[in-house]
Amino acid sequence: MTRKDRTEGIYSRREVLDESERRQYYLIQLKDLLSYAARYSEDVKKRFDRTQFDVDKFKTLTDLKHIPILKKKELIFLQSMGPRLGGLLTKDVGELKRIFLSPGPIFDPEDRNDDYWGYTEAFYSVGFRPGDVVQITFNYHLAPAGLMFEEPLRNLGCAVVPAGPSDATTQLDIMQKLRVCGYVGTPSYLMHLAQKAEEKGFNPRKDLFLEVAFVTGEKLSEKMRNQMEKKFDVIVRQGYGTADVGCIGYECFHKCGLHIANRAFVEICHPDTGIPVKDGEVGEIVVTAFNKTYPLIRLATGDLSYIDRAPCACGRTSPRLGSIVGRVDTTARIKGIFVYPHQVEQVISRFEEIKRWQIEVTNPGGIDDMTLFIEAVGFKREDELLHQLREKIKLRPNLKVLEPGTLPQQIRPIEDRRIWD
Ligand SMILES: [Zn+2]
Known part of the structure; x- marks a missing residue:
């Protein structure tokens, strides 16, 4: 059977706006x-009033930074503060299409307009095409994922098997009998299916018919992607979004970061101040989806990334998020400087004699102190390591070399033991 071309084309003209058109858009x-939100959302109106933000004075994109960021934690509290999810919604709950519940607990409203979660362009970009038979392995119960990903597939003219997270034997049986060509789920579950298939004596390349996979919800390493692409002979691409706002970004065939979805404006900000950082610098992803029903303006996602504006071979002009490098809550602000675990890891990976590491932060006498523990045998490159760390994270830790196996099994990269009165 000849395969469809899944590498070319765009879904909407908005994906190829030139720079000035995009800014205008x-x-x-x-x-x-x-x-709209200032008029119809009680909460937004209150927030604007409190910070004296005047919508009429919003003239350029950089003016957005005058609105304080909205942390996800605040949503839990706000939603319990009365009707219309604490005044966040611009209409009554009964006018919606669905209301989901995510861990938090946070309610995720869904309105009746088409492509509410905005994933259709993402699925096209990843390689889904009309006539595909697609198996969705995300949960359909309470949380939005399952139904959220049905919508784009319906829009593209695909048939969906709403499998949910059922057992591997059933999943594989369906995949084989219906010649399923598309997978939607987490990367680890696809790996799990590959293992199960092999245990049953299947050859996933020959006995199954997968051609394209949309994965999300977990970190996808390049190693894992390569393994899955080889095992199934499938294109594996990822999407990025949250249960509150829906689609934020997605990969294209060229897999060089996540194109920012055209339904949202994304800023990369300093996690404390909410002020945008320079292009290329790491900060928190702050998203404003153009959603009038549930206007979460400047929602801070807690995820860390950076912006890449270099042109992409696919022709899409939206800026891209580089990889998601971590979570805000795994970082620590030490002596006023944010230390990100991935930056430490980048330095340490150049020293293959270091097996494991951990940073401990304390504050004896109220002054921040940072110690880097490394497990290594006969470590001789202390000066070189400390120099490289200083270049990268702008701080010089104390260094303690430990025997391999000294650090506990489960460790956080940065252990914050500071005490504040
Ligand atoms: Zn691209």
Whole structure:
């Protein structure tokens, strides 16, 4: 059977706007959203009043930074503060299509308009095409994932098997009998299916018919991607989003970061101040989806990434998020400087004699102190390591070399033991 071309084309013209068209587009969308939300969302109105943010004075994209960021933790509290999810919604709960519940607990409203979660362009970009038979292995119960990913597939003209997280034998049986060509789920579950298939004596390349996989919800390493692509002879691409706002970004065939979805404006910000950082610098992903029903303006996702504006071979012009490098809550602010575990890891990986590491932060006498523990035998490159760390993270830790096996089995990269009165 000949395979469809899954590498070319775009879904909507918005994906290829030139630079000035794109700026204009963002400006119009944001202006429209902010004035609507200030009028119809009680919570937004309160927040704007409190910070004296005047919608009429919103003239350029950089003006957005005057609105304080909304941390996810605040949503839990806000939603319990009365009708319309604490005044966050611009309409009554009964006018919605669905209301989901995510861990937190946080309610995730879904309105009736088409492509509410905005994943259709993402699925096209990843390689889904009309006529595909697609198996969704995400949960359909309470949480939005299952139903959220049905919508784009319906829009693209695919058939869906709403499998949910059922057992591997059933999943594989369906995949084989229906010649399923598309997978939607986590990367680890696809790996699990490959293992189960092999245990049953299947050859996933020959006995199954997968051609394209949309994975999300977990970190996808390049090693894992290569393994899955080889095992199934499938294109594996990832999407990125949250249960509150839906699609934020997605990969294209060229897998060089996540194109920012055209339904949202994304900033990379300093996690404390909410002020945007320079292009290329790591910070927290702050998203404003153009959603008038549930206007979460400047929602801080807790995920860390950076912006890449280099052109992409696919022709899409939206800026890209580099990889998601970690979570804000795994970072620590030490002597006023944010230390990110991935930056430490980048340095340590150049020293193959270091087996494991951990940073401990304390504050004897109220002054921050940082110690880097490394497990290594006969470590001789102390100066070199400390120099490279200083270059990268702008701080010089104390260094303690430990025998392999000294650090506990489960460790956090940065252990914050500071005590504040
Ligand atoms: Zn691209």
